[in-house]
Amino acid sequence: MEASPAPSVKIFDTTLRDGEQSPGASLDLREKLEIARQLEKLGVDVIEAGFPITSDGDFEAVRAIADELTGPVVCGLARCVEADIDRAGEAVRGARGGARIHVFCATSKIHREHKLRKGTAEIVALSRRSIERARGFVDDVEFSPEDASRTEPEVLVEICAAAIEAGATTLNLPDTVGYAVPAEYGRIFAMLRAQLPQIDRDGVVLSCHCHDDLGLAIANTLAAIENGARQAEVTVNGIGERAGNAALEELVMALAVRADAAGGGGVNTGIRRREIYKSSRMVSTLTGLSVQRNKAVVGENAFAHESGIHQDGMLKNPETYEIMDPRSIGVPESKLVLGKHSGRAALADRLRDLGIEASGEVLQAVYDRFKTLADRKKEVHDEDLEAIVDDLHASA
Ligand code: KIV
Ligand code: ZN
Numbered sequence: 001m002e003a004s005p006a007p008s009v010k011i012f013d014t015t016l017r018d019g020e021q022s023p024g025a026s027l028d029l030r031e032k033l034e035i036a037r038q039l040e041k042l043g044v045d046v047i048e049a050g051f052p053i054t055s056d057g058d059f060e061a062v063r064a065i066a067d068e069l070t071g072p073v074v075c076g077l078a079r080c081v082e083a084d085i086d087r088a089g090e091a092v093r094g095a096r097g098g099a100r101i102h103v104f105c106a107t108s109k110i111h112r113e114h115k116l117r118k119g120t121a122e123i124v125a126l127s128r129r130s131i132e133r134a135r136g137f138v139d140d141v142e143f144s145p146e147d148a149s150r151t152e153p154e155v156l157v158e159i160c161a162a163a164i165e166a167g168a169t170t171l172n173l174p175d176t177v178g179y180a181v182p183a184e185y186g187r188i189f190a191m192l193r194a195q196l197p198q199i200d201r202d203g204v205v206l207s208c209h210c211h212d213d214l215g216l217a218i219a220n221t222l223a224a225i226e227n228g229a230r231q232a233e234v235t236v237n238g239i240g241e242r243a244g245n246a247a248l249e250e251l252v253m254a255l256a257v258r259a260d261a262a263g264g265g266g267v268n269t270g271i272r273r274r275e276i277y278k279s280s281r282m283v284s285t286l287t288g289l290s291v292q293r294n295k296a297v298v299g300e301n302a303f304a305h306e307s308g309i310h311q312d313g314m315l316k317n318p319e320t321y322e323i324m325d326p327r328s329i330g331v332p333e334s335k336l337v338l339g340k341h342s343g344r345a346a347l348a349d350r351l352r353d354l355g356i357e358a359s360g361e362v363l364q365a366v367y368d369r370f371k372t373l374a375d376r377k378k379e380v381h382d383e384d385l386e387a388i389v390d391d392l393h394a395s396a
Contacts, residue, residue, distance in 0.1 A: 008268040009255070010045040010231040011248065012207065015283060016061075017048040017077055018245050019235035025287040032061040033068070038282050039236075040071045042275040044248075046231075048102060051077040052091040053084040059091050066095035073098035073140065080105040080130035089137030101134040101141055102172075103127070107159055108147035120155055124162050131166035142170035144209065149173070149180040149188060156188070157195045164198055170205040170231060175220055178213025178243060185210070186223030193228050200228075207231035210246045212238060217246035218254060225255075225267055236283040237291055237298065249276045249297040249329070257323055277330035297324075303334040308343025311336045315345050338385075340374035347385075354382055356389055365392055 016032050016039075019025065027035070032049065039047050049066065052059040066074040074095040076088035080103060092099035105127045106116055112123060127143065134141045143163040145151060151159075160171050173192070175185055189206055193199050199206060208224035208231070210217040221232050238247030252271045259266030280298040284291050293300045303326040305311050313320030314336060326334050336346045344367055351358050351366070358366055369388045374380050 007230070008270070009225055009229070010205070011043075011252070011269050011271055012046040012048065012075075012231050012233045013039050013042075013044040013072075013235065013248060014048040014209075014233050014245065015039070015235040015239065015248075016065075017050050018209075018233075018241060019237075019239040019283070019287070020050070021241050022239045022244065022287070022289060025239060025289055027061075027286060029057060029061045029064060031286045033064055035236075035282060035286060036065040036069060038275070038279050040069050041272065042279050043270045043272045044072050045270060046073045046075055046100060048075045048077060048233075050091075052087040053078065053081075059087060062088075062091040063094070066092045066099060068096070070096045073100050075100035075102050075142070077102045077104070078130075078134065079103075080126045082130075082133060085130060085133045085137070089134065093137065098140060099138045100170075101138055102144065103130045103134050103141065103168075104144035104146050104172075104174075105130070105159075106147050107145035107155055108150040109152065110150065111147050120158070124159050127159060128162045128166040131163055131168050135167040139169070141168050142172055142207065143168035144172040144174050146174055147176040149175040149185060150177070153188075153191060157192065160192055161196055161198075164196070164202070164204055168204070170207050171199070172207035172209050172231070172233065173224075173229075174209040174233075175211060175217075176209075178211035178217065180210070180220050181214075181216060182219045182223035185220040186227040189224050189227035189229055205231050207233060208246075209233035211241065212243040212245065215243075217244070218250045221246045221251055222254060236279050237289065237295070239283065239287060239289050247296070249280060252276065253297050253324060253329070273328050274330045297329065298331075302326075303331055304337050305334065305346075306337045306339045307341040308346065311342055311346035311349075315349055338370070338374070338380040339378060340371065342370075342374070342380075350382070351385060351389075354385060356385075358389075362392070 020027055049062040050058040052062050062076045074092055076091045078084035078088040088101045131141055131143055145159050206229045208221050208229040210220040234248040234251055235245040236248050238244040252269050255267045305314050310321045366388055
């Protein structure tokens with residue numbers, strides 16, 4: 001019997017829309033184009049390039065990206081407002097790699113009663129009309145019931161059924177405020193597939209969109225994928241509203257590391273992993289949002305080792321303490337940082353790199369001085385080691 005192919009998940013990148021909604025992260029047209037070109041190199045399936053109704057600048061940026069890129073589908077966001085949909089339709093009309101309009105409407109009780117001040121029937125009717133209008137521009141329409149994870153299941157089923165009937169080809173279920181926990185978020189996807197068999201029968205793509213308010217965005221995204229989501233919405237470096245969105249690099253590597261371990265099984269993406277680090281640096285530089293040192297996958301410390309036990313393991317076999325090869329994501333190499341927790345093995349290795357062979361008593365003498373210095377400094381640098389060695393020679 002032939003093995004069935006490993007499932008794959010589409011990567012929908014919203015760095016240029018939800019990511020840009022991070023306070024202080026606004027990008028101009030030139031910057032958006034530069035990031036979009038890099039996202040194309042990275043191999044994302046869909047780029048949500050902006051929210052065209054918000055400003056002429058955003059409209060022009062979405063249009064320029066749609067007109068230039070040939071790989072990914074380019075998407076514009078729209079509320080269930082005619083002017084929004086028409087503007088988004090106009091912006092993506094010429095998309096060379098495919099055009100999508102993403103229509104959203106809030107559905108949870110709190111949003112219905114306090115933000116929209118509309119009842120469920122009105123919201124369903126409005127969403128239906130808006131999706132139909134979007135279909136007048138493009139065949140590829142995504143619908144999001146905003147705050148889906150806090151929406152009553154029966155309301156979610158009703159609006160999703162209406163959205164499919166109206167022509168939505170992707171149904172995205174956002175955890176808008178990062179409130180869900182993984183088992184619960186996964187169950188929403190399973191419940192919808194069970195209640196609406198047309199999702200699987202007609203190839204409607206279920207999508208997940210997770211915010212990180214409780215630090216669960218990636219866990220929730222994985223739970224959704226396990227329950228049938230075939231599109232994941234992410235941003236580079238996890239930037240986005242408040243605590244941000246699920247981070248592209250974390251999701252891709254979580255799937256890749258486990259798929260590699262399963263010998264190609266697991267869930268695949270079309271991402272070119274070697275472009276990850278470059279994409280991260282570019283987004284950080286252009287948005288001005290720095291990446292925390294201990295950030296998974298792309299943080300400065302992600303492949304740095306300070307303790308002696310870890311450094312000794314790394315020198316013997318990097319797989320003892322690294323589950324991914326840094327070069328596979330475009331980071332040149334791992335770092336053995338010399339500090340007060342480091343041991344002789346890493347010290348001798350660094351001395352060798354500096355062209356200094358030291359063993360036995362000499363190594364012990366350098367080591368003793370190194371430890372004294374490391375108690376005073378957070379990190380001991382190459383110049384410090386050279387000074388220690390020179391000093392020992394002078395006093396010999
Ligand atoms: O978080 C959210 O609900 C959104 C929607 C517009 C999809 O970003
Ligand atoms: Zn969002």
